[in-house]
Amino acid sequence: MPVKYGKPLVAHDTPIPGVLLIDLPVHGDNRGWFKENWQREKMLAIGLPDFAPVQNNISFNDAAGTTRGIHAEPWDKFISIAFGRVFGAWVDLRPGDSFGTVFTAELDPSTAIYIPRGVGNAYQTLEPNTAYTYLVNAHWSADAQSEYTFLNLADEDVAIPWPIPLGEAELSDKDRQHPRLRDLTPGRGA
Template structure:
């Protein structure tokens, strides 16, 4: 596992060791000691499957740390700092396949778009799910996220998220 810092403090891009074999490949997606070294004590592992490309979820900032990696397919991840700090509103994007993971600290917004059909995405978290979250508009021009798929599918709830400017106003 090779860890690389990003421009958003605390967000880490992780290169995973994927070992090809005659049947496909093998990767160690979870190793308690290695994740503890990043400051994460996993309490829940979630898996989401998406049949089509262009499915978008987010931008959500939850009160838990996340470790995310696809086990099949590819995703485009857009990470937005929604913490009250000097990097509030900073965006960084990544395309992830099974050989990569992201570590996203609590209160940093995360979203993703499936780039390929039949994508399976794993989420490890260090707190059990709760409805508490901060969200921002997926298509806010201030964020300038260029989604990689033309036809997108997203929830009505995500479509109704406030702009970054509105979130800033609410916090002032």
């Protein structure tokens, strides 16, 4: 699927409070394409919080159907795609009325999403050789994993409509073992 060129920079609200879906301008010609993936002043102007990213991460995925998550981490994230396409799924795991609310969207290089801490993040690659990149506002460490909240990708209550059935997808054994929503304490895990 070709990259969508010429979209204006716009942030869209989602059903999960604080989660913003962003259209990114991508400029292309016969050589390829270019995008300004993150530009603080412009992002603040369209309504993103000033979350002060300190680390940039890239997850490369060989196969279509690679599925990762659902992880709510102790930092905010700005997620975009460098190459390929993903089906993204987000679940609010914070205490409050929106606990358990789900939002899904397809992301390609012309879209991004802002995810505040406490919202579970997952994705499934729709093309081989997909590069998923994200800015975070705290440094990763092995110790930080004790602060994650995990949710099972196959949870029946959130019922994420994965384009590639999980039985046919590439998942880690760890992700297969995460608890169900009914077993979570909002914001604190199982």
